[in-house]
Amino acid sequence: MKKYIMALDQGTTSSRSIIFDHDGNVVATSQKEFTQIYPKAGWVEHDPMEIWGTQSGVAREVLEKKGIKPSEIAGIGITNQRETTVVWEKSTGKPVYNAIVWQCRRTANICDDLKRRGLEEYIRNNTGLVVDAYFSGTKVKWILDNVEGAREKAEKGELLFGNIDTWLIWNLTRGKVHVTDYSNASRTMLFNIKELKWDEKILKELDIPTSMLPEVKPSSYVYGHTDHETFGGADIPISGAAGDQQAALFGQACFEPGMAKNTYGTGCFMLMNTGDKFVPSKNGLLTTLAWGVDGKVEYALEGSIFVAGASVQWLRDELKIIRDAGETEYLATKVQDSNGVYVVPAFVGMGAPYWDMYARGTIVGLTRGAKAEHLVRATLESIAYQTRDVLEAMQDDSGINLQALKVDGGAVANNFLMQFQSDILNVDVDRPMITETTALGAAYLAGLAVGFWSDKSEIANKWSVDRSFTSTMEENKRAKLYKGWKRAVERSMNWEEEE
Numbered sequence: 001m002k003k004y005i006m007a008l009d010q011g012t013t014s015s016r017s018i019i020f021d022h023d024g025n026v027v028a029t030s031q032k033e034f035t036q037i038y039p040k041a042g043w044v045e046h047d048p049m050e051i052w053g054t055q056s057g058v059a060r061e062v063l064e065k066k067g068i069k070p071s072e073i074a075g076i077g078i079t080n081q082r083e084t085t086v087v088w089e090k091s092t093g094k095p096v097y098n099a100i101v102w103q104c105r106r107t108a109n110i111c112d113d114l115k116r117r118g119l120e121e122y123i124r125n126n127t128g129l130v131v132d133a134y135f136s137g138t139k140v141k142w143i144l145d146n147v148e149g150a151r152e153k154a155e156k157g158e159l160l161f162g163n164i165d166t167w168l169i170w171n172l173t174r175g176k177v178h179v180t181d182y183s184n185a186s187r188t189m190l191f192n193i194k195e196l197k198w199d200e201k202i203l204k205e206l207d208i209p210t211s212m213l214p215e216v217k218p219s220s221y222v223y224g225h226t227d228h229e230t231f232g233g234a235d236i237p238i239s240g241a242a243g244d245q246q247a248a249l250f251g252q253a254c255f256e257p258g259m260a261k262n263t264y265g266t267g268c269f270m271l272m273n274t275g276d277k278f279v280p281s282k283n284g285l286l287t288t289l290a291w292g293v294d295g296k297v298e299y300a301l302e303g304s305i306f307v308a309g310a311s312v313q314w315l316r317d318e319l320k321i322i323r324d325a326g327e328t329e330y331l332a333t334k335v336q337d338s339n340g341v342y343v344v345p346a347f348v349g350m351g352a353p354y355w356d357m358y359a360r361g362t363i364v365g366l367t368r369g370a371k372a373e374h375l376v377r378a379t380l381e382s383i384a385y386q387t388r389d390v391l392e393a394m395q396d397d398s399g400i401n402l403q404a405l406k407v408d409g410g411a412v413a414n415n416f417l418m419q420f421q422s423d424i425l426n427v428d429v430d431r432p433m434i435t436e437t438t439a440l441g442a443a444y445l446a447g448l449a450v451g452f453w454s455d456k457s458e459i460a461n462k463w464s465v466d467r468s469f470t471s472t473m474e475e476n477k478r479a480k481l482y483k484g485w486k487r488a489v490e491r492s493m494n495w496e497e498e499e
């Protein structure tokens with residue numbers, strides 16, 4: 001009897017594996033951080049072999065932890081940091097270069113060139129995305145243009161491209177399956193989300209051979225089975241895949257148009273389900289595919305914030321003023337306010353709604369009395385302010401005023417942040433019982449494909465709230481604080497100069 005679903009959650013800073021039971025409860029978790037590679041300012045890479053090594057390692061470890069047999073797993077759901085680009089050799093499975101991470105800014109000049117050539121509108125209308133170094137398309141071009149011999153091999157059909165979902169499925173099946181799902185495809189800037197196919201015009205403009213691209217499939221679908229050697233003899237169906245932010249939208253049961261969630265991880269990503277409609281944004285949001293389920297695709301509006309929890313890691317790893325992320329809550333509440341200090345964590349430029357590849361981080365409002373606690377508090381507050389920026393854009397684009405925002409991700413453990421978030425939005429913030437909604441969403445997608453769960457309504461019934469945060473801040477104060485944030489953002493924009 002199959003009792004469980006396994007989710008593989010390959011995030012920006014760690015690989016996680018979580019086992020869920022039929023009630024959607026977490027049975028066991030295993031997690032491993034991996035190396036962040038910063039070869040130059042603004043560049044970010046990962047080692048694809050380390051990604052595979054940590055991810056397959058935690059998958060085996062989580063089974064061992066509870067003595068669960070692979071044969072008890074009904075299906076595996078994959079969810080992943082999106083946009084991060086791997087190119088590898090078809091014959092050997094060897095990457096030709098490190099994975100270029102979504103945060104990496106190295107292709108800003110390729111993007112500027114696309115803009116100069118007047119392609120911005122075409123790209124926005126057909127992929128739903130803004131032209132930015134964030135997405136995979138220009139990263140693939142960079143690899144083909146800069147890695148010796150890569151372009152010739154690609155043209156001979158010897159190289160494959162994939163985001164992390166594709167890379168993991170390729171390895172789990174030992175090179176048998178080269179696929180992606182609609183949600184991940186929609187983040188490449190190469191996929192036409194209206195026609196649901198790879199966009200020939202963009203591929204031509206970026207000089208990317210079609211033979212490198214994975215086949216695009218639904219998000220709840222049996223792509224293949226684990227190879228015998230990967231899971232000690234078991235052929236487990238790999239039956240779900242979605243980009244981590246879309247998976248979180250699914251895990252939060254945001255199945256109806258107008259339902260939204262915000263995930264606080266390395267970055268912060270707010271997505272609103274817009275049903276079967278491609279809703280264009282006039283406020284700097286993205287239009288993206290939420291998933292392909294039940295024989296159709298659904299769309300979402302997205303506000304992507306590049307740095308959220310990562311700024312807390314910066315306090316820990318670079319400034320060394322905290323030892324662990326959890327300490328920030330205590331330190332932030334030791335002071336009344338941020339003492340006029342604003343931190344704008346534009347470490348890798350600014351995403352929605354500003355889209356400035358040349359913005360860089362800044363701290364403003366320092367006085368002689370500014371203490372470490374103020375800096376910690378201002379860092380947490382910056383996460384909430386950025387969220388307000390995208391919420392305002394989203395309400396305007398969708399014409400829907402949110403009554404409550406569902407939240408999830410590692411940083412929602414921080415009660416100060418959640419309260420300040422509600423205060424600065426003047427919207428209730430609902431934290432669910434299970435905050436591992438990214439993994440849960442992937443598990444649901446996988447479970448639906450193999451009949452472990454029957455339909456979306458069965459899943460929707462499992463969602464329950466842990467704690468609701470309601471604003472207690474006066475409107476005057478809210479407006480004053482937010483005005484200061486907008487001024488601070490202006491100071492950080494257009495800072496880095498093109499080489």
Ligand SMILES: Nc1ncnc2c1ncn2[C@@H]1O[C@H](COP(=O)(O)OP(=O)(O)O)[C@@H](O)[C@H]1O
Binds near residue numbers: 014325
């Ligand atoms: N109590 C906390 N307060 C603030 N930030 C936190 C807290 N706990 C974790 N974080 C932040 O949350 C992030 C981890 O969340 P997670 O959802 O695992 O991210 P990801 O999937 O992007 O790797 C880290 O960037 C970390 O700094």
Ligand SMILES: O=P(O)(O)OC[C@H](O)CO
Binds near residue numbers: 011081243265266
């Ligand atoms: O790894 P996370 O959770 O920060 O998510 C990264 C996003 O998918 C990038 O688009």
